[in-house]
Amino acid sequence: MSRAENREGRLPPESLDAVEAEAWAFLEAGGRSFRAPFHSGVIGTLGAEGPSTRVVILRGADGPRRRVWCHTDTRSPKFAEIRADPRVAWTLYDEPSRLQFRLWGRASLHHDDALADERWAATAMNSRKIYQAVVAPGTVSPVPTTGHPPELDDERWTLEFSERGRPNFAVVETVVTRLEALYLHHAGHRRIGIHYGADGQRLSADWLVP
Ligand SMILES: Cc1cc2nc3c(=O)[nH]c(=O)nc-3n(C[C@H](O)[C@H](O)[C@H](O)COP(=O)(O)O)c2cc1C
Structure with missing residues (x-):
């Protein structure tokens, strides 16, 4: 994309069906590659203190x-929040195309099932390191720390050692019940909203005033 296009932003396809297809194609591509737009986003959960948001990798x-x-640590606050209240919302934004997606839905947690096993097996060794923290993410430490056990150094970082992180690994699956896309464009923005039923059927798709 050229610099001029960057400033102009992006216009949606002409039909709602095409906008929906494009939205999911962007999300699927973002989930596949760290080089693609929408490889990370913000997921919001609800806790005792109210809403809480953080960046995660799609x-x-x-x-x-x-x-x-997305993937997370079973000991993280977001895991407990989703267990208590599965309602979540996502926001993903790509600055070069000036396109925002918002998703709402219900999340389920997978840490001891086939889905978690499959995703763990596909998780690169380096990405497994964060699941090695000896205590829960967010625990107060008297000194700056990675949280890793002292015996985890590069020489001992083997596939076998990385398996120690498996009990802390979880997949968060969101079933989307609403999707919004906002296309920022210098000549006028465009916005759509789609509702899905519990079985994934499309209930409505509308152009919205941005
Ligand atoms: C670029 C980026 C990617 C991140 N990806 C993840 C992720 O995929 N999963 C995750 O649990 N935390 C991820 N984090 C860390 C979270 O933003 C957050 O700090 C951490 O998970 C603790 O959240 P919680 O205390 O609300 O559970 C990422 C942070 C950044 C900056």
């Missing part, structure tokens, strides 16, 4: 099944 998306996935 680890996959499936348009026909209306699902998106």
